[in-house]
Amino acid sequence: xxxxxxxxxxxxxxxxxxxxxxxxxxxxxxxxxxxxxxxxxxxxxxxxxxxxxxxxxxxxxxxxxxxxxxxxxxxxxxxxxxxxxxxxxxxxxxxxxxxxxxxxxxxxxxxxxxxxxxxxxxxxxxxxxxxxxxxxxxxxxxxxxxxxxxxxxxxxxxxxxxxxxxxxxxxxxxxxxxxxxxxxxxxxxxxxxxxxxxxxxxxxxxxxxxxxxxxxxxxxxxxxxxxxxxxxxxxxxxxxxxxxxxxxxxxxxxxxxxxxxxxxxxxxxxxxxxxxxxxxxxxxxxxxxxxxxxxxxxxxxxxxxxxxxxxxxxxxxxxxxxxxxxxxxxxxxxxxxxxxxxxxxxxxxxxxxxxxxxxxxxxxxxxxxxxxxxxxxxxxxxxxxxxxxxxxxxxxxxxxxxxxxxxxxxxxxxxxxxxxxxxxxxxxxxxxxx
Numbered sequence: 001x002x003x004x005x006x007x008x009x010x011x012x013x014x015x016x017x018x019x020x021x022x023x024x025x026x027x028x029x030x031x032x033x034x035x036x037x038x039x040x041x042x043x044x045x046x047x048x049x050x051x052x053x054x055x056x057x058x059x060x061x062x063x064x065x066x067x068x069x070x071x072x073x074x075x076x077x078x079x080x081x082x083x084x085x086x087x088x089x090x091x092x093x094x095x096x097x098x099x100x101x102x103x104x105x106x107x108x109x110x111x112x113x114x115x116x117x118x119x120x121x122x123x124x125x126x127x128x129x130x131x132x133x134x135x136x137x138x139x140x141x142x143x144x145x146x147x148x149x150x151x152x153x154x155x156x157x158x159x160x161x162x163x164x165x166x167x168x169x170x171x172x173x174x175x176x177x178x179x180x181x182x183x184x185x186x187x188x189x190x191x192x193x194x195x196x197x198x199x200x201x202x203x204x205x206x207x208x209x210x211x212x213x214x215x216x217x218x219x220x221x222x223x224x225x226x227x228x229x230x231x232x233x234x235x236x237x238x239x240x241x242x243x244x245x246x247x248x249x250x251x252x253x254x255x256x257x258x259x260x261x262x263x264x265x266x267x268x269x270x271x272x273x274x275x276x277x278x279x280x281x282x283x284x285x286x287x288x289x290x291x292x293x294x295x296x297x298x299x300x301x302x303x304x305x306x307x308x309x310x311x312x313x314x315x316x317x318x319x320x321x322x323x324x325x326x327x328x329x330x331x332x333x334x335x336x337x338x339x340x341x342x343x344x345x346x347x348x349x350x351x352x353x354x355x356x357x358x359x360x361x362x363x364x365x366x367x368x369x370x371x372x373x374x375x376x377x378x379x380x381x382x383x384x385x386x387x388x389x390x391x392x393x394x395x396x397x398x399x400x401x402x403x404x405x406x407x408x409x410x411x412x413x414x415x416x417x418x419x420x421x422x423x424x425x426x427x428x429x430x431x432x433x434x
Contacts, residue, residue: 010044025061050178062186065160069192080193087355088242093256097309100148104283126374130318181220195231195282203240205351236430244268248377332398347419385425
């Protein structure tokens, strides 16, 4: 078998076979196919596409290029959740204790953020004492004991995907739907869950700006998961404005705690309730959405969800007094309110640019070596369609460097727009695919 022949075959629009795909991924991962040949194949895929069988076989070849986690020692149906990412996305912090409190085991590997905001691991580590470094046995034992554990990704999961993504990133071959779907699903399948819930974002702060593209991506991922024998649900959700009110690590942890206490912002609560209800269905803990929603709301109202979060934090070394008293969290030195200069309504908030505000303040990573400041970020007082009077606080900026705060305020004002007529309120849940 020669890579030259596979490049030519795909350039001509012909499908690659299972054996060809497996050989190609194995040889590339082992360093026997040069980057320039793999780049040529990726470009051919961008022009000619992949059919369903090719996409599935590519996904499985990447998933099997490293270690496939075995979660069979964990009791119950393991339901994993994946978000395609966005600004203010602290979903896992509130979602996982809710479903764990209702009998769905959460055995989750999460990553750090690279970009405007921190990832789930960064946010959890902003809780004093919390550790995300666990041995396999301790990880599984904790899930069997209390129903939940989240650890940093230490396994060599889908190494072929890491190599391919780095290559796609520098060869303008990132935004091909089948390549995106196989990249995401290879890691999810390698992580060992029985069922997978996908939160596919669309809008200005999402990877998929157009809803039609988000739906197409979701359909491809659901198809891959089903072909691999997993139960699948995908929810298309709004990312045309930041999620919730808080952007920044400690600020988002505090908002997640508020949500578990029953005081979360409306858009975030709607998202959490929807995702949790579908996770209960996937895990066999609810027969339909209405039953799932009822159980989710009862878990929050009764305090079960918050108790599970505290149990989880304590099990991984975190200090639970910060959960009971979030005001104890470290706070930024500079707190600056941004006020409206006119009457009207919030017309639009560019989610991606609000993420850049957090990055300017030090709340994200520009490189893997960047150190996140967990105290910085911004908290909105007004979201899209809210009425505004001159002098009203639009948002509060938290920073530790005066020059960075000035830059963030300027960037905020350039990307937060007030208009005269009230716009439609954004729809959070766009579509559900299962």
